[in-house]
Amino acid sequence: MATVCPTRDSYLYDQVGQLVVDMIDKQTLQPGDRVPSLRKMSRQLKVSVTTVMQAYGALEEQGFIEARPQSGYFVRARRRAEPQVPRKSRPRSEPRSVAVGDTVAAILAATKQRGVMPLGVANPSTELLPVKAMNRALARVSADQSLASIDYCFPPGHEELRRQIAFRTVDLGCNVGPDDIVIANGCTEALSLSLSAVARHGDVIAVESPTYFFILEMIERLGMLALEICTDAETGMCLDTLERELDRHDVRAVVTVANFHNPVGSLMPDTSKQRLVTMLAERAIPLIEDDIFGDLHFGETRPRIAKCFDRDGLVLTCSSFSKTLAPGYRIGWVIPGRFSEAVLKNKRTMGFSATPTQLAVAEFLRSGGYDRHLRRLRTAYRDQVQRMRYHVAQVFPEGTRITRPQGGFVLWIELPQGVDSLELHELALQQGVSIAPGTLFSPTQKYRRFIRLNAGMVWSDEVRGAVDTLGEIVHELAARD
């Protein structure tokens, strides 16, 4: 197996590429402009001329720039204008029972097939994860005579791990202590514990529309009803609509992915989070926030969590290390606020969490490499999202709309009129590419014309080829209309 950690060379080379793509993105460099010379770029970034050459070669291959003999590199003419982002969603405003489970099962099964390019999931490439360091941490907790990793770790979970997680929330201006945290099997269980703690069979739960399909499946499993709230691709859940709906329906909880929403990638501004928390506190309605992508911001600042504005213990924050450290370790957590007893009670009968992986993550966090790792990871995801976004814009037909996420690693794409994402899913799978059709993200089977793509994979010829394949199929489907 090849070395999985990026070498220093490839890291520098990516830095160069990123800078140029950024400049194009911000229109500092426009089509036809000359790209800074090899020598100039080399001086500016303090890297070798060879590194810059390699980076420019890659950018040329990716279609961003072109070489002109004797003159250097120039920004290529874009085939079309910057794609628009999808419009604000307009879901129906009645609570609905949910039945998405079977479709989700089929899609997941398709994704797991060997040889299929998994653009249908929202998973990071393992190459981006600190595999060596995590394995070392796991090896340390399994020292020959160690009893620590063998025995039960009762809820709320390993104390040092909770302490390390509490440390990290301090950076966000939240005063969360280790005893305010309950360890869960990934963010999925964290959400499931939270939802069961605050609502019951038959209760109405307000969710963004579209929303992450596992949230819908949970609502389905628990026999609750989903009320879809319209969502803006930039700013997230529409709070005016939510406020109106709260007056019309007996909503028992709100679930939001405020930071880098899955699938739309929106980032709810901190002022809106504060408004949301206040609005719900006035009505004593719990807010469950899924912050799994929060650490993966492309901008300078880590967005806050709604919990920071919570004065009444009504916010339950759920997250995990599955997108940043080790998906297979299943280390997530809840900050359950005033629902601590109920969450713990649920946790006991849903199964304690595994001890060795709790110890290993605590060990890794304690050793202090997490922030450095996150910085690299954010750069990588930003780069991958940007490249996939550009490439989709190049190869999908006119009329395609693409989100412009400010964090995370998924793209939400609105296809041209007449293209059915379920049909696209079938045809793409025959050619070895999986996607997530939009209907998965709504209890009312809306979003047939949308797909979600995973940009968590390291950008490569294979990924580009998969996007090309999708582009060709979408062209055919659109032409047929």
Add this chain to the structure above:
Amino acid sequence: MATVCPTRDSYLYDQVGQLVVDMIDKQTLQPGDRVPSLRKMSRQLKVSVTTVMQAYGALEEQGFIEARPQSGYFVRARRRAEPQVPRKSRPRSEPRSVAVGDTVAAILAATKQRGVMPLGVANPSTELLPVKAMNRALARVSADQSLASIDYCFPPGHEELRRQIAFRTVDLGCNVGPDDIVIANGCTEALSLSLSAVARHGDVIAVESPTYFFILEMIERLGMLALEICTDAETGMCLDTLERELDRHDVRAVVTVANFHNPVGSLMPDTSKQRLVTMLAERAIPLIEDDIFGDLHFGETRPRIAKCFDRDGLVLTCSSFSKTLAPGYRIGWVIPGRFSEAVLKNKRTMGFSATPTQLAVAEFLRSGGYDRHLRRLRTAYRDQVQRMRYHVAQVFPEGTRITRPQGGFVLWIELPQGVDSLELHELALQQGVSIAPGTLFSPTQKYRRFIRLNAGMVWSDEVRGAVDTLGEIVHELAARD
């Protein structure tokens, strides 16, 4: 930290002690009888005279035998006759909603306090577990560059692990394949997945009375109703009663711990299991069986699972390695029969299982040491159960009834008239001993005069002292009446 695996010497020494206790138990040796001489025993068991001397010394200390100068060792007069087992339970026969969660939480919290002897849980001593081998297996799956343990392991779980579990069911005469198995976070999640797969909010679930409190907590969490069925301390759930109740109520599922019931230790005969499966098949009612103690039989033969008699896919078998290998690894499984789709659907939104511990258990099972380990473990548990049983008989007041489990490691004890187990729980805790009061095991707060004791701890002065403490308190409470 001291070596945790028993040395060869202490193993032999235990063998000698076990043989003598067995002979006393079967009344081959009666009070006043001379115990075989050191020399004779040494020849017979092919161990050194010193080993036999050590074993006899321990038996003397434990009150089984006494030394008479110049004459050797003799069986001590028992203070009273062999204690009776508790009578068949007589629960009310109406479905009840359940609210045991808060008491369970309090008891578990008490048990976790530092310095408390945990007789209130049903946990093995880590000293009995293959700590070294499990740690080695975990270290092997965390080799430096290994990607395997980092990535998601989608339900139904790791293939090699499922294959190893399937192998083991073959010994039971069941034809279960790897694809018939779903990995879960311990038996608790396995039961939870099963219950949610076959029944819904408001449905009636028939359970043994008393039964394992987590089963009741699950029924509580899922908003179902529990119908308590009377249970015999030797043969388990009363099938005549069950059959009558099935005609009276719309029972949606039956949950049974047929092999070494928790807390009563009963073993349902295989013919009864067959009758149970047939009875339910005629009515198309699913049967969930918890087989977590099945491998811990004291007799020669591994009892069968109800699944072996299942022709219709209506039996869901749940188990785990938590009582035999590593509680903290959270490796359990379900054999869901025809409910496979529903179980998988639940599993997805309750959180995937951790990858490294799945790989480590698969590795351990593949290496072939499990059966040898189980043989030793069964001997240890049998010995511990017997010693605790004898000691309770010695130090608890006249009128105490004690189960005689044929496997597992818990004792269910009926206290004399007038003794309240909740009061005993409070008083014992003040003296550093936790117990499980009987009320935990019934949705109708029956069994106030019962307690469950954990004999999973290696027998020691501390454990004996804790039982002494309980005996004194029970004497006081009984005298006050």
